[in-house]
Amino acid sequence: MTTHIYSGPLSMFGAKVEIAAREKGIAFDLVMVPFTKDDAYDPKHPEVLRVNAVKQQVPVLVDDAVALFDSTQIFEYLEDRYPPPTSLALWPEGIAERARARQLEQKSDEVFFPNVIKLFGLQNAMQSAPAVAACAACARFYEEIDGLLATRDYLAGPYSFADIAFYMAHVFADRKGAGMTDATPRLVAWRDRVRDRPAVHAVVDPMMKFLASEGRGVPAFLQR
Ligand SMILES: N[C@@H](CCC(=O)N[C@@H](CS)C(=O)NCC(=O)O)C(=O)O
Incomplete structure (x- = not known):
């Protein structure tokens, strides 16, 4: 089936x-x-x-x-x-590593992304205190993740579900005015590594096409 x-x-x-x-x-x-x-x-x-x-x-x-x-x-x-080795492993090996990866995946959805959800309703008031606070919270999260990337290429070591979650959350943050900046260069390099994966392109490109077809903004790093 x-x-x-x-x-x-x-x-x-x-x-x-x-x-x-x-x-x-x-x-x-x-x-x-x-x-x-x-x-x-x-x-x-x-x-x-x-x-x-x-x-x-x-x-x-x-x-x-x-x-x-x-x-x-x-x-x-x-x-x-669909476990490895038949399928790509998307949780790292090792109990502690997996736990850290799961926590990062959850933080992306439930600590970072709620700030973006706030911004959805504040697009006409981006200078308001709640919008400025939400953008600042996103920037702090970017700094935290940039720090992790000092010793690894991906959030939890090897590419994992945590990268998929945070990449997508950050695409929406960028759309809503809280994208990453040059202040977090390791994160910018990570973003480009994840963006260039064929599976990521296959999903994100149609989404950006949909936005463009409706005359809505497409993040600069996804414009071709
Ligand atoms: N925690 C859920 C969140 C799912 C969610 O928020 N889905 C949104 C679309 S991205 C939705 O279906 N919204 C429609 C609604 O709430 O009526 C997950 O990780 O799947």
């Missing part, structure tokens, strides 16, 4: 899952759920309602008898279901 991933054209959490599936070489059908001009996921896709009845959010993954929501939960399933 075919694996299905339900996502949306501007779903940063859906993009995480799609990139991971592509990195692992998994064959899947991508279903783009209805998405309106005002960025609402409406009407909800029946599979999203079935699998994620309360939250009604994408991404959703349906793989035979397994039906899951939440990008981080789906990451765990993908690594178990």
